[in-house]
Amino acid sequence: MPDTPGESGQQTTESTSSSGAGPLTIYFHWCKACGICISFCPNQVFTSDRDGKPVISYPDKCTQCAICWLHCPDMAIVSNEK
Numbered sequence: 309m310p311d312t313p314g315e316s317g318q319q320t321t322e323s324t325s326s327s328g329a330g331p332l333t334i335y336f337h338w339c340k341a342c343g344i345c346i347s348f349c350p351n352q353v354f355t356s357d358r359d360g361k362p363v364i365s366y367p368d369k370c371t372q373c374a375i376c377w378l379h380c381p382d383m384a385i386v387s388n389e390k
């Protein structure tokens with residue numbers, strides 16, 4: 309029997325705020341846990357998980373200032389609103 313998976317729809321591992329639709333999408337498979345976004349966010353939107361990766365703990369504080377996604381060396385952060 310041929311084992312041809314065919315178009316195996318590319319799966320994207322992503323995470324938005326744990327509270328559902330959020331201001332940002334963080335692509336954790338790109339994130340290397342450098343902590344820049346957590347440190348640079350002027351509004352303390354992020355906390356870090358135990359691996360040092362950002363968690364969008366306070367999405368309501370995000371002003372879409374762009375600092376996090378402009379400084380992320382791995383371009384792992386994308387705005388959901390811009």
Ligand code: SF4
Pocket residue numbers: 332348349350351352353354369370371372373374375376377
């Ligand atoms: S866009 Fe600005 S306010 Fe929003 S999480 Fe990123 S650094 Fe913080």
Ligand code: SF4
Pocket residue numbers: 334338339340341342343344345346360361362379380381382383384385
């Ligand atoms: S700046 Fe980018 S790579 Fe660094 S912790 Fe944040 S999301 Fe991850």
